[in-house]
Amino acid sequence: MVAPLVVVLDRDAGEAAYEQIASQIREAVATGALVPGSPLPGVRTLATDLGVNFNTVARAYRVLEEQGFVIIRDRSGAEVATPAARASRQARAMLERELWEVMARMRQAGFSERDLRKAAESCLDRLKE
């Protein structure tokens, strides 16, 4: 039996519940655990199962939709989106800026150039095409 994917909320994590949900779904998509077209539970179902407000799950899905990870299908649920064929100029500018900020922070935190390359390669290895 293939274990079903599970979202775990940690109330002590300090990170907002919607962000925890979004981040775990992003991780599953990025690693290929969720492939494009995979159905996701409806907002109502996931909120009921987790015991959190509908708005928390709806906000997580909205964030994921804005970032191109999911397509929301009215009340019946959502599905994992296919990655864009080409990055738009706007997406490229914004995400490169975010990557630049992360790398700057890593360098400040003591990563050497070799560490940075290693970290980037490890991320690339985990990303499923």
Added chain:
Amino acid sequence: MSETTVLALIIVFEVLLVGGMLLIQPFVVRRGLVFGVYVGEAAAEGDEARAIRRGWLATMVATLAAAGGLGGLMLALKLGPPPLAALVPAIVLVLGSYGAYIRAHLRARPLAAPGAPTTAAATLSTADPSLTLPLTSLAVALAGGLAAVAYAWVSYPDLPPQVPTHFGPSGRPDAWSPRSFSSVMLLPLTTLLLGTAMAVMACLMTRAKRAIRHPDGGISLAAQQRFRQVSANYLALVVIVMTAMLALMSIFAIRTGLGLAAGMPPALMALVAVLLVVAVGGGLYIALRYGQGGARLERPAASAPLTNGLADNSRWVLGIFYVNRDDPSIFVEKRFGIGYTINFGNPKAIALVVAFLAIVAYIVVAGVTI
């Protein structure tokens, strides 16, 4: 069959079947729960938990013996009106089992897992139980109920001033009341309202909160899904047989009033027997085969901790009432017993229960006053 034999059979049925159902409860709950208290999976198998279960079992066996003994004694000595001999054991069973539960619950409280769980887990699986049978039961409840109501409505002007309102074991009427809205429409409306309310519950049950264990490789989820499906199908089957029975009773009560029939048809007794077998047999089968919430199916993973509301002692009053305003769930599984309870923190769930109780209250009040 004499009245004494029938009453003796009812008492035996109460003590053996209802008592048996009560006795298996602590042994089919989900692991980690002891009399409505989440104590953790290891502690639930510990010596203290075992001692509490033994104490409860002793009280329950005494309750069953008292219920059966008292009923038998009343029957043998002909104390009070005869139906009382069947009613007293039922009252003893209800009071005794609640008393035993509360005592065991209070004894289990000191074992409670400290604090509320800090994590909540939910599956991303979208496989929901099938709605086919619950929706079929809804269609049957509406069709059967509306047919009964329509037949009573159309026949009302032709009914005599006195209509039959009670039928004896032979199926012949043995009590009559003046023709009125209540005396004519009570049974058809009961058919429609009770069946529809129960069918809606069966549909909602397929979408009840899934209280999984984590991490367990998906075993508890599979068990929960199967439990939800079988519980919803069970209720749907009860609704279908009950609607057939009540619709037949409604129509034949009117036909008897109109002089078109001598009483209830023989097929009715067969439907009553089927309903009893489905309701009692089905309940026992689910308890023994699946366990509460699929507890018996998830045993390979039963040492993984329970999550969410089911593991959160701060959300349960006496281990019976789940009150969580942050949780949008309507139906949640019971901590003790078989089946579901509602989230008393959700106004929608409360509205549903109030509507159901209003239907039952109407039936009881109208039934008593006609």
